[in-house]
Amino acid sequence: MTTKMMTAVAFGRENKGRFVEELKALLRIPSVSTAPEHAGDVRGAAEFVAAELKRIGMENVRLIETSTAGRKGHPLVYADWLHAAPGADGKAKPTVLCYGHYDVQPAEPLDEWKSPPFEPTERDGNIYARGAVDDKGQMWMHVKALESLMAAGGGTLPVNVRVIVEGEEEVGGEGIAAFVREHGDQLKADVALVSDTEMFAPELPTLCVGLRGMIYTEIEARGAKTDLHSGMYGGAAPNPFVALAQVIAKLKDENGKILIPGFYDEVQKPTADELKAWKALPFDEEHYCATEVGSSVLTGEPGLSVQERTWARPTLDVHGMPGGFVGVGAKTVIPAKAVAKVSMRLVPDMTPAESFRRYKAYVESIAPKGVQLEVRLIHAGDPIVVSTDNSYVKAATEAMREVFGKETVFVRGGGSIPIVGDFVRELKVPTVMMGFGLPDDNLHAPNEKFHLANFHRGIESIVRFLSGVGA
Amino acid sequence: MTTKMMTAVAFGRENKGRFVEELKALLRIPSVSTAPEHAGDVRGAAEFVAAELKRIGMENVRLIETSTAGRKGHPLVYADWLHAAPGADGKAKPTVLCYGHYDVQPAEPLDEWKSPPFEPTERDGNIYARGAVDDKGQMWMHVKALESLMAAGGGTLPVNVRVIVEGEEEVGGEGIAAFVREHGDQLKADVALVSDTEMFAPELPTLCVGLRGMIYTEIEARGAKTDLHSGMYGGAAPNPFVALAQVIAKLKDENGKILIPGFYDEVQKPTADELKAWKALPFDEEHYCATEVGSSVLTGEPGLSVQERTWARPTLDVHGMPGGFVGVGAKTVIPAKAVAKVSMRLVPDMTPAESFRRYKAYVESIAPKGVQLEVRLIHAGDPIVVSTDNSYVKAATEAMREVFGKETVFVRGGGSIPIVGDFVRELKVPTVMMGFGLPDDNLHAPNEKFHLANFHRGIESIVRFLSGVGA
Structure with a gap:
């Protein structure tokens, strides 16, 4: 051989x-x-x-x-x-x-x-x-x-x-x-x-x-039946973007912790061997921050390495928020609806089905007054x-x-x-x-x-x- | 004559x-x-x-x-x-x-x-x-x-x-x-x-x-220097949409109260005569809710009539949030930047200049970690x-x-x-x-x-x- x-x-x-x-x-x-x-x-x-x-x-x-x-x-x-x-x-x-x-x-x-x-x-x-x-x-x-x-x-x-x-x-x-x-x-x-x-x-x-696995979702917020003028209706009509912002702010805190009840229950820690091996990798956080991310400061859960945060922890990101007025200048519309494209990365032993169930139930439980939320699963991966x-x-x-x-x-x-x-x-x-x-x-x-x-x-x-x- | x-x-x-x-x-x-x-x-x-x-x-x-x-x-x-x-x-x-x-x-x-x-x-x-x-x-x-x-x-x-x-x-x-x-x-x-x-x-x-007067603004949030993949960077890279959501959630509470310090300081109450006159207007809130707004429930400050809320109180609305991915389906981008189009309606004796100054200072003071915020005035009216x-x-x-x-x-x-x-x-x-x-x-x-x-x-x-x- x-x-x-x-x-x-x-x-x-x-x-x-x-x-x-x-x-x-x-x-x-x-x-x-x-x-x-x-x-x-x-x-x-x-x-x-x-x-x-x-x-x-x-x-x-x-x-x-x-x-x-x-x-x-x-x-x-x-x-x-x-x-x-x-x-x-x-x-x-x-x-x-x-x-x-x-x-x-x-x-x-x-x-x-x-x-x-x-x-x-x-x-x-x-x-x-x-x-x-x-x-x-x-x-x-x-x-x-x-x-x-x-x-x-x-x-x-x-x-x-x-x-x-x-x-x-x-x-x-x-x-x-x-x-x-x-x-x-x-x-x-x-x-x-x-x-x-x-x-x-x-x-x-x-x-x-x-x-990591993922669930990619959309939250659609519906307020009034049609687009309204914010001068005439501002103060009485529900605003789907404000509602989505309130929901998103309750999904993840400023330390990167996801606030969905039970979301971390099935998360398995990497083994001690894995953590040790990751620490030994040739990785310069400052260089990564400056050249790859290009941000002054990284975000995410404190006390965890970049490898842990990006490989072994679930995350939640918003990718876009279609709806309303996105042109140059000013249009004073209160849109009838707005959407947030929200995905979560999953790690072993989380499952897409259970994670989505928890997420959907939580989002629906925090729906602001006057707004109907529809939570849709776009795709999922283990x-x-x-x-x-x-x-x-x-x-x-x-x-x-x-x-x-x-x-x-x-x-x-x-x-x-x-x-x-x-x-x-x-x-x-x-x-x-x-x-x-x-x-x-x-x-x-x-x-x-x-x-x-x-x-x-x-x-x-x-x-x-x-x-x-x-x- | x-x-x-x-x-x-x-x-x-x-x-x-x-x-x-x-x-x-x-x-x-x-x-x-x-x-x-x-x-x-x-x-x-x-x-x-x-x-x-x-x-x-x-x-x-x-x-x-x-x-x-x-x-x-x-x-x-x-x-x-x-x-x-x-x-x-x-x-x-x-x-x-x-x-x-x-x-x-x-x-x-x-x-x-x-x-x-x-x-x-x-x-x-x-x-x-x-x-x-x-x-x-x-x-x-x-x-x-x-x-x-x-x-x-x-x-x-x-x-x-x-x-x-x-x-x-x-x-x-x-x-x-x-x-x-x-x-x-x-x-x-x-x-x-x-x-x-x-x-x-x-x-x-x-x-x-x-x-009502108004200030129409844009908040631009910048995170990483380029768009990043949320699989590779999710958990470490700042997300401008999440940051904007956190900011917006701190601008207005779920009762419609604007949380900018001092924002209401110059607000003049309508006179007792005005309030009495407004109450006498032929107005059916249920009909307004059902036919004009088409929402199950109105929003805004509790205890105030629709006329007070839409004529005599400042409001804050989000009109659109350009940036990122807004197409059909899933794209797992962490966008480098995102924008929120935010306007506020003003009432006597508020001034656009002072209202904008307070708003900008407050937004800058609550900027989430890893994200630079730029607050721009698009136009104003007394x-x-x-x-x-x-x-x-x-x-x-x-x-x-x-x-x-x-x-x-x-x-x-x-x-x-x-x-x-x-x-x-x-x-x-x-x-x-x-x-x-x-x-x-x-x-x-x-x-x-x-x-x-x-x-x-x-x-x-x-x-x-x-x-x-x-x-």
Whole structure:
């Protein structure tokens, strides 16, 4: 096994140049999933990925059509290879489900790009293009690791592998969510591998072992039946914005503590080991404050580190408050209604359903006089945590340590990757989140890039991980 | 004098049909002041008014060009007749400044009009057209009252009269404000007459003797230097919307009381006579709540009548909160900035300057951690109250009682008519607000109308008022 693995690693090293050229060809396809005019390009990217999976020896390669609410979606790409020989002990090898996405964010604003977003360009050891790191480059690492292992194994892999690549990650991922829900049997696996996260710092091998969940809601406040003039009615008519402000001020105090009764009841503290590890991370709060946030002072619960606050504590944010008059100057309207878009991030062991129930009941209980409140759930995602004792996590740790020559650090993410929650809930499998992006890779922004050294280290890490899982 | 007045009244009655036809011609001109494509129509309306003032015998008729912040505005129409013979006591007759506006609101939404907005149509004793009551119809009452008096007086008037008609009332009235400020000597008068208000109820002669002032402000809250993702930064980055909500919740309590220290210090209570008069008004709170406001319950300070709350108490309203994400669905942005449009209505003897100073200092003192607040004044207007003992108010009261055969009621308005404040501040003259609109005249809305009986009663009331002032 070790010999085959080393052969696969060597194969990857020998074919570096070709791998990058192939990635460039994929990056030239403007598969912007949100843009109807690019629907053909999105399908073209799916076909490109499918053709390569077929070429390297994967089986049952096919596009799976999706639809959301009756509207045709972008296809999933599926492939598998399920013939791994049992081990010496006679036990069947595990199945790894490799997930990625081939769609990309829009490239706008175009004039801020130094080189065109769909003409991949190498500069300073990076490849610049829309989708370079999110997620075409990282998804391509999976394909190239599988190619390397196939080449070393004479058309066999050390583990069973299924591949599922979606084309709607940047537009909500409804298609794959429905497929996982309805056809989970077609994705049966023991562990999922997702490469759509980043390293904590350059040269620092990083595994993400937790994600916050979320509930995204709207509170609609209705006062008068129509818009009223604040001169004639001010002092008698209810004002939906004032009512929403009063509600929001009662949702979170000035120390960042959420005031919904019972909201923290299920919150699990990070383990002492995790807290210790987070403290050891190379993190300069002053630098973070000045360059990333750009605020004079951070907010949030006192006495907790930034990592605890953004990874292991629930939060509440308001994203926008549509309604009324938002133009230049003055219009003296008391609007009939106003909306607040409010989301909460959740951490283990909170659940979206229970959190929303508590939130809705509390908001309704504090509705100001004269205003009807309607609380709506827009979408939800489960919080995730994977134990660092998990054998797959251990295999990934080991693989990255070998490649980087450094101990792998465990972090969590403050955001959500909904598919990881779907894998837990529907497939009952943990996910190894092994990402090779860097904090300055400009995801969703102009001049997105992927550090090419990390592309190659990623391929090698995945070769070693899959070999380790199959050992 | 009484004979001349009766002759003038008779002249008005004999010429009813012609007066209405002239008004229709004026209403056919779409003088929408906010629409650049109607600039020619706006000027056409000004020329129409000027030509008629000249024809009936007014002097020094001219258009006065205006400009606001270097941008050319719509013209003022000016006219005067200043030769009123001194009274038997040798004392010079007073000068009355008649104000009106010839511009109108846009007519949209057009498909809600039962007859086209610029094709005046008579139905059920009303004339329907954009500007019918606001303010072409009421301004035309002034012109027709002057014509009637000129006809009865053989080319003379019982008092000195200046006429000023603006074309930017619906877009802020900056042009006339500047003219009053800079050329007040050209408008020297003893009293102003404004017909741009409404009667409290049909058949109820009404004088408006007070208006609330206002300060219209913006609070801009800035947190991070750029928009941030609430997954990655939620719990550490300041949220400008949450900060604004916390500020707004501290500006007004749930009983409608404004919490700015000292805000009520200069508030004058209405007199006992006023309060008694307001109580006697035909007002059904349940009906008002159900049909006008359409809310299950009114808000505002407990223990005060709707009239006190909307006419004699300051209020605070939020009109809109631009910033962040306001589209459909979910976007998890922590916006770098957000704005709240907040206005306060003021009552005598509050001043905009002192009220704004107190508000700004208080808002700045409660700025939440991590957020910079900028408090901006967008515009301001003085509160107004005219004593019912004023001789001009008495003359108006008498005139309306004669015409309607009923006691005139005194009300205030909750809104602002900025020009009335300008007349007080710059010209040092009180204003008689004698309006003939009805509460259901659909100002600024589709199917604006003017009750034709009130058009004619308005002309007669003004004939009697000007005669009374000149008696």
